[in-house]
Amino acid sequence: MPETPSDDAILSLGGVRKSYGPREALKGVSLAIRPGEFVALLGPNGAGKSTMFQLLTGLFNADAGEIRVCGHDIGRSPVAALASIGVVFQQTTLDMDLSVEANLRFHTRLHGIAGREAGTRIAAALARLGLAERMHEPVRALSGGNRRKVELARAQLHRPSVLLMDEPTVGLDPASRRQLLDEVLALRRDGVAVLWATHLVEEAEEADRVVVLDAGKVLAEGTPASLVAAAGAASLAEAFLGMTGHREAAPA
Numbered sequence: 001m002p003e004t005p006s007d008d009a010i011l012s013l014g015g016v017r018k019s020y021g022p023r024e025a026l027k028g029v030s031l032a033i034r035p036g037e038f039v040a041l042l043g044p045n046g047a048g049k050s051t052m053f054q055l056l057t058g059l060f061n062a063d064a065g066e067i068r069v070c071g072h073d074i075g076r077s078p079v080a081a082l083a084s085i086g087v088v089f090q091q092t093t094l095d096m097d098l099s100v101e102a103n104l105r106f107h108t109r110l111h112g113i114a115g116r117e118a119g120t121r122i123a124a125a126l127a128r129l130g131l132a133e134r135m136h137e138p139v140r141a142l143s144g145g146n147r148r149k150v151e152l153a154r155a156q157l158h159r160p161s162v163l164l165m166d167e168p169t170v171g172l173d174p175a176s177r178r179q180l181l182d183e184v185l186a187l188r189r190d191g192v193a194v195l196w197a198t199h200l201v202e203e204a205e206e207a208d209r210v211v212v213l214d215a216g217k218v219l220a221e222g223t224p225a226s227l228v229a230a231a232g233a234a235s236l237a238e239a240f241l242g243m244t245g246h247r248e249a250a251p252a
């Protein structure tokens with residue numbers, strides 16, 4: 001039986017397994033996230049982070065275990081479960097030749113959000129991220145950091161309860177990384193739950209909770225301070241290195 005997730009969780013995984021042929025990418029992973037919580041999924045390359053995101057976004061089904069979003073089982077009620085999720089994928093999924101607005105309109109249409117309401121939401125989301133002036137420009141004209149912000153705006157247009165960010169700072173310069181992290185940390189105020197996958201310890205340091213994933217298993221979870229204390233380490237980086245034997249894959 002999968003472990004029972006905590007009752008107040010908005011997103012939960014219980015005993016989730018996924019293999020690619022003989023290779024087990026997730027070996028019985030359980031975790032739960034509450035509304036307004038920012039959880040960092042910290043793991044080296046190959047840990048299983050992307051596989052978990054593929055299951056959470058309904059791209060693949062788990063071989064075993066249960067995933068629930070806002071009470072909906074993703075296997076049995078995928079439409080209801082996915083309606084509550086916003087995603088920023090690792091690779092950009094914007095159309096470079098369309099305007100910022102056209103990219104966002106496509107998403108509102110997909111979610112059945114009608115004309116005037118869509119326009120209001122798009123304008124508000126872009127204003128919050130400082131991109132109101134760029135609305136009519138093709139995405140191609142934007143910097144990498146601003147493209148990511150457009151993806152963050154898009155992920156929120158249907159007002160999801162859970163935001164999934166799959167290594168969203170890959171390829172961004174340090175200032176853009178910091179800005180993106182700050183924008184997403186601020187969403188806690190609105191009660192949005194965030195799962196932020198990263199291999200960078202510094203991005204996990206401000207999380208409410210860190211889940212350390214390695215070779216398809218959760219090795220540890222807790223606040224950054226509790227993980228440091230439990231490992232008898234001087235920093236989260238040292239605790240992570242002690243647990244996984246991996247250094248961060250790349251400097252921030």
Ligand code: ADP
Nearest residue numbers: 020023025043044045046047048049050051052
């Ligand atoms: P991460 O996102 O943490 O880097 P992944 O989920 O991409 O980890 O990979 C987890 C494991 O599953 C790795 O050993 C990887 O080689 C393997 N894997 C991922 N995708 C596939 C696939 N499509 N086919 C076979 N093996 C895969």
